[in-house]
Amino acid sequence: MSILTKQCLIGFIAAPVPRPKSTEQGATRVQVRLRLPHWRRNPGGTFTPLKDTYCTLVAFDDVAQELYGRFTKGDKIIAAGVVRTSDEDRDGRAGPREQFVAYHVGHDAVRTRYVVDRPRVQAETLGLPVAAVGL
Structure with missing residues (x-):
């Protein structure tokens, strides 16, 4: 069985x-x-910042609701999805344009501090001794 992969965008x-x-x-x-920063790795192991680029991210249904409810300007985001190219002239601009259609979105755990709220699992449900819960 092969590993299912999607394009990923970080910005x-x-x-x-x-x-x-x-x-x-x-x-x-x-x-x-989205603002996408770019870097060049130097021979000494340091990095030089390059000019940022910008792109449009589009989300639908549940992903759109999560994006609206949990993200704000300046948040670092990781999104998985596909690039969609269209020739439609929706906002007065002619020519092809690209959008990243996100199927999954999340904060970058390295740069974002947050608490994960998980439901507490009963020891009996897992068939574990009570002392093993929470390890």
Whole structure:
């Protein structure tokens, strides 16, 4: 069995996350602008910052709701999904444009401090002795 992979995007949310909107098909949609930093590794092991680029990230339904509810401008985000190219002229710009359609989003655990709230599991449910719970 092969490992399922998707494209991944790592960057910072560059503008406030707008309220979700509904599509013509009734899906929930959020579109945000991401800043993607670039670096060049030097021979001595140091890094030189290069010019940042920007891209559009689009999320639908549950992912859109999570993006709106949990992220804000400046957050470092990791997203998995696909790049979609279209020639549509939605905002007055002609020519092809790319959007990253996110199927999964999350904060970068290295740069984000947070607490994970998990439901407490009963020892009997797992078939473990009571002393083993919480290890």
